[in-house]
Amino acid sequence: MSPAKRRHVRASDGTTAKPLPPPPPVPVDLLLEIFARLDVATIIRCAAIPKTVRRAILDSPAAFGRRVEANGALRLRLRMLLGGAAESSSAAPAPHAASSVDQAPRQNLRFDAGILMSAEPVASRGGLIVLRHRVNYHHVRVCNALTGCASLLPPSHVSGDYPHALLAVGDAGRSFQLLVADVSLRTQVFSSDAGRWGPVVELASLPPRLPRSAPHRGSHPVVLGGGTAVHWLHGYRCIVRQDTDKAQATLMELPPNCASMMRSLPYGHRALRLAASADGELSLLVAEAWVISMWTVSAAAAEGRPSSSSAMSAPAARWTRQVVIRREAIGREDMNGGFSAQFLGFGELSSTAILLMEQIGLVRIDLRTKEALVLGSDGFKGVDAGELQLCLHETDLPSLLRAMRSF
Numbered sequence: 001m002s003p004a005k006r007r008h009v010r011a012s013d014g015t016t017a018k019p020l021p022p023p024p025p026v027p028v029d030l031l032l033e034i035f036a037r038l039d040v041a042t043i044i045r046c047a048a049i050p051k052t053v054r055r056a057i058l059d060s061p062a063a064f065g066r067r068v069e070a071n072g073a074l075r076l077r078l079r080m081l082l083g084g085a086a087e088s089s090s091a092a093p094a095p096h097a098a099s100s101v102d103q104a105p106r107q108n109l110r111f112d113a114g115i116l117m118s119a120e121p122v123a124s125r126g127g128l129i130v131l132r133h134r135v136n137y138h139h140v141r142v143c144n145a146l147t148g149c150a151s152l153l154p155p156s157h158v159s160g161d162y163p164h165a166l167l168a169v170g171d172a173g174r175s176f177q178l179l180v181a182d183v184s185l186r187t188q189v190f191s192s193d194a195g196r197w198g199p200v201v202e203l204a205s206l207p208p209r210l211p212r213s214a215p216h217r218g219s220h221p222v223v224l225g226g227g228t229a230v231h232w233l234h235g236y237r238c239i240v241r242q243d244t245d246k247a248q249a250t251l252m253e254l255p256p257n258c259a260s261m262m263r264s265l266p267y268g269h270r271a272l273r274l275a276a277s278a279d280g281e282l283s284l285l286v287a288e289a290w291v292i293s294m295w296t297v298s299a300a301a302a303e304g305r306p307s308s309s310s311a312m313s314a315p316a317a318r319w320t321r322q323v324v325i326r327r328e329a330i331g332r333e334d335m336n337g338g339f340s341a342q343f344l345g346f347g348e349l350s351s352t353a354i355l356l357m358e359q360i361g362l363v364r365i366d367l368r369t370k371e372a373l374v375l376g377s378d379g380f381k382g383v384d385a386g387e388l389q390l391c392l393h394e395t396d397l398p399s400l401l402r403a404m405r406s407f
Helices: 003-007 028-036 040-045 051-059 061-070 113-117 258-263 397-403
Strands: 119-125 128-133 140-144 150-153 165-170 175-181 187-191 222-224 229-234 238-243 248-252 272-276 282-287 291-297 319-326 341-347 352-357 361-366 371-376
Touching: 028 051, 028 061, 113 119, 119 165, 128 165, 140 175, 165 222, 222 272, 229 272, 258 282, 272 341, 282 341
Parallel strands: none
Antiparallel strands: 119 128, 128 140, 140 150, 165 175, 175 187, 222 229, 229 238, 238 248, 272 282, 282 291, 291 319, 341 352, 352 361, 361 371
């Protein structure tokens, strides 16, 4: 009620009542706590968020992120992205040919999980998920799992034998670059800004001992160097690095004794996972018999040149090892021996690794805090990890808040 109206309010005895005092302002800290309990979709829809609150969030996005995670509002959307375990009563929509990038109708603001019945997730980054048809590999969609908008890409001239790689994601997921590569490391990049595929790039020479087969379909690459260096893990044999700005490729050896150790396991290639360290360097997660370890290689060594501190005479000397977490800290302390673990995914924003562990189930490990959380047990025991295709849907909340417009 405006002050002018308050002056006309009269009490029951006919006298003019005193104007009501304005309510005290809600403390910013309390408002942050309320927002932290909302789901991500609700937060980004609040474009009319008070400037004081928005400023408090953007001034310390890490602190607000911890509030969100502590209240459980920001969760990994695993069920939606587990391609092999998706459940839907409706039939998946049939992909259709397209000569340009088409956007889904704006009123469809929900990710259609039914599409996972016919398509599998092959890459994810910056809130975007790349889905490829399980039979017709030329049908590729790039979906925003938060808004439901999807882009159906035209067919590329490269077969896409290697797992797809999102080189860059910008403008809150509205722009992206997607790279495909075949077994000869011919590459082609799709740009959403241009709305088409770029030219096919062939290497002048292939690296010696390059495997003539493609990596496992669940071996999603790690992109470093601002989108210029793509790394694929090729089983327990080697790491293939593709430098898109130089049109060249190199092979990297695995850490010492790692290959021989993995060969002794039934699914040794799934006990390895490429990741990125907190410093943005290439890392390799290894599910050993008693610990989960992380091997990190310097950027200079990854590029095949000696570091500034010392010359590396052997590829194995480039790696350094640290223990992330011990098996007894995850669960089943009554077990006398080790048990197998298979990596399903890695999230670069949250530094989160997802594993399927024997007799325990689905486990999430925070590489920063070195803490483990069992996400599912009974429903995942005895599940073959080879049947699951997992892409983590991570939301960069500060970037979304910066992109929002007030109304």
